[in-house]
Amino acid sequence: MAGDKVLHVGDGDFDAQVLKSDVPVLLDFWAPWCGPCKAIGPVIEELANEFDGKARIAKMNVDDNPATPGKFGIRAIPTLIVFKGGEVVEQVTGAVGKTQLVAMLNKAL
Amino acid sequence: MSEAEYDLIIVGGGPAGLTAGLYAARAMLKAVLLEKGAVGGQVLLTDWIDNYPGFPEGISGFELVDKMAAQAARFGLETRLGSVVAMALAGPVKRLTLEGGGELTAKAVIIATGARPRQLGVPGEVELTGKGVSYCATCDAPFYRGQEVAVVGGGNTAVEEAVYLTRFAAKVYVIHRRNELRATRIVQEEAFANDKVEFILDTQVRRVRGNDQGVEGLELLGNDGAERFLPVSGVFMLIGTQPNNDMLPLTELAADPYGFIPTDAEMRTRLPGVMAAGDIRSKAVRQVVNAAGEGAVAVLAAEEYLHRHG
Numbered sequence: 001m002a003g004d005k006v007l008h009v010g011d012g013d014f015d016a017q018v019l020k021s022d023v024p025v026l027l028d029f030w031a032p033w034c035g036p037c038k039a040i041g042p043v044i045e046e047l048a049n050e051f052d053g054k055a056r057i058a059k060m061n062v063d064d065n066p067a068t069p070g071k072f073g074i075r076a077i078p079t080l081i082v083f084k085g086g087e088v089v090e091q092v093t094g095a096v097g098k099t100q101l102v103a104m105l106n107k108a109l
Numbered sequence: 110m111s112e113a114e115y116d117l118i119i120v121g122g123g124p125a126g127l128t129a130g131l132y133a134a135r136a137m138l139k140a141v142l143l144e145k146g147a148v149g150g151q152v153l154l155t156d157w158i159d160n161y162p163g164f165p166e167g168i169s170g171f172e173l174v175d176k177m178a179a180q181a182a183r184f185g186l187e188t189r190l191g192s193v194v195a196m197a198l199a200g201p202v203k204r205l206t207l208e209g210g211g212e213l214t215a216k217a218v219i220i221a222t223g224a225r226p227r228q229l230g231v232p233g234e235v236e237l238t239g240k241g242v243s244y245c246a247t248c249d250a251p252f253y254r255g256q257e258v259a260v261v262g263g264g265n266t267a268v269e270e271a272v273y274l275t276r277f278a279a280k281v282y283v284i285h286r287r288n289e290l291r292a293t294r295i296v297q298e299e300a301f302a303n304d305k306v307e308f309i310l311d312t313q314v315r316r317v318r319g320n321d322q323g324v325e326g327l328e329l330l331g332n333d334g335a336e337r338f339l340p341v342s343g344v345f346m347l348i349g350t351q352p353n354n355d356m357l358p359l360t361e362l363a364a365d366p367y368g369f370i371p372t373d374a375e376m377r378t379r380l381p382g383v384m385a386a387g388d389i390r391s392k393a394v395r396q397v398v399n400a401a402g403e404g405a406v407a408v409l410a411a412e413e414y415l416h417r418h419g
Contacts, residue, residue, distance in 0.1 A: 034245075035154065036245065039174075075241055075323055076238070079239055093238060094244075097145040098145075102209070
């Protein structure tokens, strides 16, 4: 299953899985009520396959995990953030194309 | 004599493109649908659609386009994710350049690239996008539980989404630069009946004010010259659309002054073998139902073209 490579992160393991990751992490903040979030799901899965081993591709459901989006001032979804060494290096809001996300990840590699 | 890879390339995966895809697949054309981001297009920004026939209780925007995509897939439509950056459409073989390299060729093309929410173009808007400035009420409304927000615009989308926002926000101000709304009567009446919606008419937004934490409020200027500050934590810009036309040869297609593409009644542009359908067309009415209809008409025109030039 392609989707298995996408890591599901919560408030509890955000520090360990994202901030302390030894590879860059693309984190997709989403929610089940957000159409564009659901629609970019397949792109996120493709990225997880293509960047397997090089970067971590993760999703966080903002409904179940309010603390982390609050910490990053997120008031719109989908918001996608690339973390590197615990820092935000790239951020974009909206259902952007795959090419833009690939470019954001490549910059962080 | 042409060596095109495909009979037909459909550019864009909203209602027009998906319906074109359905018709192309059923016509057994060698066709591909290209979508740059998420299949569905602007419909994904809509919470609930009550005016697409066949769904008497209404249907969510996501579910409607998801069903359209599934219906096209059932007949074997090939869909690819990727952006088109340039199109050479004048000759018998149409060449589409993809972002990141690569080229696709076809005998015919349907342009269904659609439109996107228009930016207001005021200071603070770009900087605060995602931090209180939003273009999608259905995506972002739940972030504003118990807070005060503003909607900018006076059309159907603005007024409908203002009512939707009242499910979460404590108060929704609708700011419109004219003294009357453009929204259709039934939509207006629902908003007037809602205690949480307050209209600020004859007024323009001059600036979105905010800090690192996000939006703090809006600087407003009344048409009578009066200035005021409206403290809100979110602002939804719902002031119409702009065409997704960056990749199109606008001069050859004789785009209108706003960048939309004119066609005849069969969706043919002035370039042979090139059709346009949906919100990218130069037209007055942009609804899901006519976008879908135009997608179907465009494929029938493409079939006729392929029959003559195949």
